[in-house]
Amino acid sequence: MAEVIEAASDTRTMNMIEAINSALDVMMERDDNVVIMGEDVGYFGGVFRCTAGLQKKYGKTRVFDTPISECGIVGVAVGMGAYGLRPVPEIQFADYIYPGIDQLISEAARLRYRSAGEYIAPITVRSPFGGGIFGGQTHSQSPESLFTHVAGLKTVIPSTPYDAKGLLISAIEDNDPVIFFEPKRIYNGPFSGYYDRPVEPWSKHAASAVPAGHYRIPLGKANIVREGEGLTILAYGTMVHVALAVVEANNVDAEVIDLRTLLPLDIETIEASVKKTGRCLIVHEATRTSGFGAELSALVQERCFYHLEAPVERVTGFDTPYPHSLEWAYFPGPIRIGRAIAKIMKD
Amino acid sequence: MADGPARTNLLPLALHVPEPRSRPGDPVDFSDVVIPAAGSMARPDEAISPHDMRDAAFGLVRVLDEEHQAVGPWDPRLPAETLLKILRTMALTRAFDERLYRAQRQGKTSFYMKCTGEEATSVSAAAAMQGDDMVFPSYRQQGILMWRGYPLVEMVNQIYSNAGDKLKGRQLPIMYSVPELSFFTISGNLTTQYPQAVGWAMASAIKGDTRIASCWCGEGSTAEGDFHSAMTFASVYNAPVILNVVNNQWAISSFSGFAGAERTTFAARALGYGIAGLRVDGNDALAVYAATRWAAERARANKGATLIEHFTYRAEGHSTSDDPSAYRSAQESAEWPLGDPIHRLKQHCIGLGIWDEERHAAMDLELAEMVKQATKEAEKNGVLGHGMHQPFETMFEDVFEELPWHLQEQMAQALEERAAKWPK
Numbered sequence: 001m002a003e004v005i006e007a008a009s010d011t012r013t014m015n016m017i018e019a020i021n022s023a024l025d026v027m028m029e030r031d032d033n034v035v036i037m038g039e040d041v042g043y044f045g046g047v048f049r050c051t052a053g054l055q056k057k058y059g060k061t062r063v064f065d066t067p068i069s070e071c072g073i074v075g076v077a078v079g080m081g082a083y084g085l086r087p088v089p090e091i092q093f094a095d096y097i098y099p100g101i102d103q104l105i106s107e108a109a110r111l112r113y114r115s116a117g118e119y120i121a122p123i124t125v126r127s128p129f130g131g132g133i134f135g136g137q138t139h140s141q142s143p144e145s146l147f148t149h150v151a152g153l154k155t156v157i158p159s160t161p162y163d164a165k166g167l168l169i170s171a172i173e174d175n176d177p178v179i180f181f182e183p184k185r186i187y188n189g190p191f192s193g194y195y196d197r198p199v200e201p202w203s204k205h206a207a208s209a210v211p212a213g214h215y216r217i218p219l220g221k222a223n224i225v226r227e228g229e230g231l232t233i234l235a236y237g238t239m240v241h242v243a244l245a246v247v248e249a250n251n252v253d254a255e256v257i258d259l260r261t262l263l264p265l266d267i268e269t270i271e272a273s274v275k276k277t278g279r280c281l282i283v284h285e286a287t288r289t290s291g292f293g294a295e296l297s298a299l300v301q302e303r304c305f306y307h308l309e310a311p312v313e314r315v316t317g318f319d320t321p322y323p324h325s326l327e328w329a330y331f332p333g334p335i336r337i338g339r340a341i342a343k344i345m346k347d
Numbered sequence: 348m349a350d351g352p353a354r355t356n357l358l359p360l361a362l363h364v365p366e367p368r369s370r371p372g373d374p375v376d377f378s379d380v381v382i383p384a385a386g387s388m389a390r391p392d393e394a395i396s397p398h399d400m401r402d403a404a405f406g407l408v409r410v411l412d413e414e415h416q417a418v419g420p421w422d423p424r425l426p427a428e429t430l431l432k433i434l435r436t437m438a439l440t441r442a443f444d445e446r447l448y449r450a451q452r453q454g455k456t457s458f459y460m461k462c463t464g465e466e467a468t469s470v471s472a473a474a475a476m477q478g479d480d481m482v483f484p485s486y487r488q489q490g491i492l493m494w495r496g497y498p499l500v501e502m503v504n505q506i507y508s509n510a511g512d513k514l515k516g517r518q519l520p521i522m523y524s525v526p527e528l529s530f531f532t533i534s535g536n537l538t539t540q541y542p543q544a545v546g547w548a549m550a551s552a553i554k555g556d557t558r559i560a561s562c563w564c565g566e567g568s569t570a571e572g573d574f575h576s577a578m579t580f581a582s583v584y585n586a587p588v589i590l591n592v593v594n595n596q597w598a599i600s601s602f603s604g605f606a607g608a609e610r611t612t613f614a615a616r617a618l619g620y621g622i623a624g625l626r627v628d629g630n631d632a633l634a635v636y637a638a639t640r641w642a643a644e645r646a647r648a649n650k651g652a653t654l655i656e657h658f659t660y661r662a663e664g665h666s667t668s669d670d671p672s673a674y675r676s677a678q679e680s681a682e683w684p685l686g687d688p689i690h691r692l693k694q695h696c697i698g699l700g701i702w703d704e705e706r707h708a709a710m711d712l713e714l715a716e717m718v719k720q721a722t723k724e725a726e727k728n729g730v731l732g733h734g735m736h737q738p739f740e741t742m743f744e745d746v747f748e749e750l751p752w753h754l755q756e757q758m759a760q761a762l763e764e765r766a767a768k769w770p771k
Binding site: 062066077107110114154267 | 543752
């Protein structure tokens with residue numbers, strides 16, 4: 001499935017919040033079965049404003065607030081999916097998703113399999129994730145590898161407004177359950193990793209040009225955001241921008257791949273790139289041990305071993321809870337990435 | 348703190364760990380079980396505010412009295428044809444359980460779960476709903492499928508995980524899925540179906556549909572968070588759903604006290620949520636029918652959800668993997684003060700002059716033969732463990748709608764392994 005812009009539509013400048021709102025708006029308009037629910041998503045429009053205006057436009061029975069019960073939110077969404085609706089529940093922070101995890105792992109992910117296709121869970125769970133906003137340990141986590149480990153779930157993480165809209169539309173239209181993590185640090189602008197520099201708005205970035213209408217970015221297709229010959233960097237979400245900034249600042253001949261979808265993973269793009277460059281650096285914000293980087297590292301080793309000229313390196317968050325005051329000591333920023341690049345390129 | 352100085356002027360705190368009435372070898376005494384007379388509970392209007400019917404959560408809806416006569420305001424006054432159909436369906440459920448339990452003992456499958464003594468809680472409940480109302484059962488409501496006419500051979504195919512099993516041998520025996528009979532796919536995880544049923548009911552309301560939903564769980568699993576999430580959502584959105592708690596006294600070896608039964612009834616869980624709560628003699632098929640019909644009418648009238656506690660007794664083990672003689676008195680089942688649901692309805696029908704012992708005995712023989720024929724038919728499709736009934740490819744199907752590359756690779760690996768292990 002190629003990137004498809006079905007209807008010629010005008011393009012507007014959007015930040016990631018506006019792009020997500022636009023995707024939801026487009027899908028609610030096109031499909032009466034799309035419903036949105038979550039804590040504070042209705043009248044108020046969500047704590048990050050992603051659902052702003054949608055209740056007014058589509059009514060209270062299609063966009064509504066829920067009790068503070070992630071188990072209930074996901075469980076109810078599974079039942080609605082069984083009825084034939086296409087729910088898009090919001091979990092206010094990824095850090096709060098754990099009470100709903102049994103309904104995701106044991107139910108949503110398994111309905112199709114256990115009923116041999118008689119029941120499906122066509123739900124998209126949206127949730128802001130990641131740190132960099134002084135959210136402390138309960139508003140900063142990156143739990144993506146908990147979900148990539150589950151058979152039957154797809155996990156999607158956008159890095160730009162353009163990608164966020166196209167990927168979210170694909171996720172909602174997908175007949176399997178999708179975990180859609182939104183990197184909240186870059187809701188309002190890309191992030192270089194230098195927290196002490198002014199925030200650059202999305203309007204200065206090419207990917208803020210977003211078609212107003214319906215378009216898809218297929219799940220399972222990575223994006224080569226920078227071509228290069230000397231090193232492959234695999235990243236997603238906020239870390240795509242941080243890695244790019246480091247590469248540009250140090251004039252490294254790196255190919256930077258934004259995975260966009262962790263599962264299903266675009267292994268072809270990864271494999272072709274690493275075979276070309278012979279070096280691979282994996283960057284993610286999540287904790288290191290058993291993180292998604294471990295999976296990527298294993299895959300690269302299995303498929304590209306004889307092309308590798310240096311060990312595969314990982315740059316990640318530390319294996320600690322996300323600290324509040326020491327956030328920028330924890331964050332895998334330019335220094336950690338720069339040193340890893342230097343180490344790989346040395347051999 | 349354990350090593351700190353004791354404050355000797357204060358009473359030492361004591362932890363209460365619940366203990367059931369009797370353990371193996373103990374005499375059984377059910378005298379503490381309060382059983383109101385049949386017909387003694389008032390039947391409120393279906394539109395009543397939950398706050399005006401609090402007593403219903405502590406009493407017991409009973410229709411059949413000690414002489415098996417139907418009495419009182421909850422008597423659903425069913426025609427003879429319906430009474431006999433409920434009786435027959437309960438008897439069929441029991442005949443099926445008997446035979447499939449033995450099939451497991453004969454090594455034809457891995458696992459089975461009977462619902463002996465609890466037949467009314469599913470058969471009568473299904474009888475009181477519309478056939479297209481959506482049900483989200485737990486693992487002991489096979490009576491619903493019996494009532495809705497699901498072919499027995501399909502059930503046995505599933506239990507044997509054989510070539511005829513439309514679930515491709517993936518699910519533990521008795522975890523049926525029958526969308527054409529509005530029967531949700533059963534989960535082995537407890538009470539996950541509760542919020543799902545509420546969600547289905549909410550969807551039905553969003554769409555202006557007329558179908559309601561109903562779900563079942565055991566009293567033990569009311570302790571799960573899902574139960575309380577479901578109650579909250581059902582309350583908040585006034586969802587058209589019936590929430591059944593089958594209080595059969597035992598969750599494997601844990602008696603109902605470990606779910607809170609020493610403190611209050613399970614129907615009383617409804618009160619804190621502002622939901623209608625009914626407590627019903629679960630061994631009285633007419634009471635179960637009447638309570639379910641009441642709750643269904645209430646839901647259809649947009650008056651909200653009802654929690655129904657079916658007070659009953661699990662007459663047999665939890666499953667074929669369980670030996671209840673290891674933790675409870677063998678006499679409990681025989682001395683259960685609310686009797687047996689099939690016996691009670693049978694005696695009621697005999698009292699009405701529409702049934703007799705001869706016909707009942709003949710029916711039991713007929714049903715046993717019917718089940719036997721279904722198992723014979725299913726055995727033609729194989730039994731578990733004797734050959735591989737599903738192509739290896741099916742293991743990888745339905746994880747996703749489409750097969751991603753990593754599952755394609757793993758499927759190829761499985762097929763290679765098959766070729767190596769079984770060259771033919």
